[in-house]
Amino acid sequence: MKPQLPKEFEEMIKKRHEILLKKYLISKKKKIYKIDQYKIVVYPDVFPPFDDSLFFYKFLKKLKNPGRALDIGTGSGILSLGMQKKAKSIVSSDINKKAIKSLKETIKLNKIKNIEPRYSNIFSKINERFGTIVFNAPFMYFKPKNMLERAICDENYRDLEKFLKQVKKHLTKKGKIYLAFSNIGDTNYLRKLIKNNKLKTKLLSKKKAFPISGMNKLFYYIYEIR
Ligand SMILES: C[S@@+](CC[C@H](N)C(=O)[O-])C[C@H]1O[C@@H](n2cnc3c(N)ncnc32)[C@H](O)[C@@H]1O
Structure with a gap:
């Protein structure tokens, strides 16, 4: 079984993807964003x-502990950064080495002491257990053309599958897992992956996705995975 959305819908989200890449995501130079005090x-x-x-x-800023x-x-x-004020420590991992480089500079710039950037392919370099695990997963199941697209496209959700297979091994007894996903992707397939891995979900929050004209039934979801 592979993820599959209706062809017409696929065409629409591919068009949306191209617009977002060109307008907001592709950049030729280093940028600094200001969010709250960061x-x-x-x-x-x-x-x-x-x-x-x-x-x-x-959502994460509101977590108590x-x-x-x-x-x-x-x-x-x-x-x-959303968890930085309240978390004891945070391991922040990515497969994109430029993300790790960016975060190292952010840590210096903001004099942060409790974030450790770490290169890792999902859990490949993670051996510890955590009280909170978060993942804003790539929503689309197409093959990424480059590292920037890898943030948005996960071919046939192989990485998401890896995440769901291994995540419990990295969680403490009372730990919580929060996953962000969207109906820009195949949510039925996500449900199947969750069931196959004997996990359960609870929808905690929902928001309309970034508006592009004619595409107004798209949402972001935050799930708790148990
Ligand atoms: C949708 S972006 C989310 C980025 C950030 N967490 C946010 O919310 O803005 C997905 C991120 O997952 C990373 N990623 C994709 N595949 C990965 C993998 N196999 N292992 C680790 N990180 C991966 C991408 O490089 C990208 O930074």
Whole structure:
């Protein structure tokens, strides 16, 4: 079984993807974003703090006690920053080396002591257990053409599958897993992956996705995975 959305819908989200890449995501130079008290360094080819990132960031800011946290696919590091004030420590991992470089500069710039950037392919370099694990997963199941697209496209959701297969091994007894996803991707397939791995989900929050004309039934979701 492979993820598959209706052809017409696929065409629509591919069009949306091209618009977003050109207008907001592709950049030729290093940028600094200002969010709350943080200055966030983002090198080209790194997913910048976007609409879905901010939605998850605001949700994570409200967590009471994230404890030791893991932010898989940290990108600009924005989700780690959402937990930074309350977490004991945070491991912020990514497969994109430029994301790690960006986050190292952000840490210096903001004099942060409790975030450790770490290069890792999902859990390949993660051996510890955590009280909170978060992942704003790539929503689309197409083959990425480059590292920037890897933030948005996960071919046939192989990385998402890896994440769901291994995530419990990295969680403490009372730990919590939060996953962001969208109906820009195949949510039925996500449900299947969750069931196959004997996990359960609870929808905690939902928001309309970044508006592009004619595409207004798209949403971001935040799930708790148990
Ligand atoms: C949708 S972006 C989210 C970035 C950031 N967390 C945010 O919310 O803005 C997904 C991130 O996952 C990373 N990623 C993709 N595949 C990965 C893998 N196999 N292992 C680790 N990180 C991965 C991408 O490089 C990208 O930074």
